[in-house]
Amino acid sequence: MDFDAFEALIEESIADAEATVTRARGADDDDHLAATVVSPAFADESLVDRHQMVYDALGDHMTTDIHALEVETYTPEEREE
Numbered sequence: 001m002d003f004d005a006f007e008a009l010i011e012e013s014i015a016d017a018e019a020t021v022t023r024a025r026g027a028d029d030d031d032h033l034a035a036t037v038v039s040p041a042f043a044d045e046s047l048v049d050r051h052q053m054v055y056d057a058l059g060d061h062m063t064t065d066i067h068a069l070e071v072e073t074y075t076p077e078e079r080e081e
Contacts (some may be wrong), residue, residue: 006033006058006066013057015041024070031067038074047073 003021010019017039024034035054042050050073055062062069 003033006035006061009059009061010035010037010054010057014039014053017041024068031065032070033066033068034070034072036072036074038076038079040075042073042075042078 006021007019010021011017014037017037019035019037021033021035023029024032037050037054041053045053051071054071054073055069058066058069
């Protein structure tokens with residue numbers, strides 16, 4: 001699965017999300033990923049709950065295709081700061 005597909009899963013699951021997925025450790029490491037997700041749905045959610053929303057969006061890929069995921073989550077207002 002390519003990064004565009006992971007981004008699409010996140011964007012389909014989290015309202016009004018914009019997701020960017022990249023390699024966390026370099027060009028040859030396809031199972032250690034980093035995701036930055038911006039969504040108004042994160043307002044009033046704890047950091048743990050925000051990350052859980054991203055993990056839930058990726059579903060089984062978190063245990064089959066992705067070994068580790070670094071997650072950054074922001075509301076649109078937080079991202080502007």
